[in-house]
Amino acid sequence: xxxxxxxxxxxxxxxxxxxxxxxxxxxxxxxxxxxxxxxxxxxxxxxxxxxxxxxxxxxxxxxxxxxxxxxxxxxxxxxxxxxxxxxxxxxxxxxxxxxxxxxxxxxxxxxxxxxxxxxxxxxxxxxxxxxxxxxxxx
Numbered sequence: 001x002x003x004x005x006x007x008x009x010x011x012x013x014x015x016x017x018x019x020x021x022x023x024x025x026x027x028x029x030x031x032x033x034x035x036x037x038x039x040x041x042x043x044x045x046x047x048x049x050x051x052x053x054x055x056x057x058x059x060x061x062x063x064x065x066x067x068x069x070x071x072x073x074x075x076x077x078x079x080x081x082x083x084x085x086x087x088x089x090x091x092x093x094x095x096x097x098x099x100x101x102x103x104x105x106x107x108x109x110x111x112x113x114x115x116x117x118x119x120x121x122x123x124x125x126x127x128x129x130x131x132x133x134x135x136x137x138x
Contacts, residue, residue, distance in 0.1 A: 023072030
């Protein structure tokens with residue numbers, strides 16, 4: 001089994017931090033559903049501004065709010081306005097890699113979706129893996 005990217009919110013801005021909440025990250029369900037991120041699922045979070053890297057679980061916030069709120073101890077790792085990358089993962093068999101298509105959302109400053117992309121792996125004539133980023137936007 002290999003651990004691979006399943007979905008990603010790339011460059012979403014932190015809209016708040018709540019140190020006194022139970023923990024987790026609160027995200028807009030619209031963003032999560034588009035990237036295949038489930039409530040209570042563990043995600044890795046990488047802060048593009050500070051370099052902080054943490055892991056926590058997702059809770060859904062208000063639909064359409066474009067929120068990205070770090071809660072509990074995670075609130076210490078980010079400030080409002082920081083750009084973060086949020087990534088979930090899956091374990092797959094290596095031979096499944098060519099059939100696997102993670103969805104990646106990129107964001108404008110207001111946390112509206114800028115692009116919807118997919119990562120694709122195929123194999124060349126010698127059987128070596130190749131990688132492409134494919135736009136899913138119409």
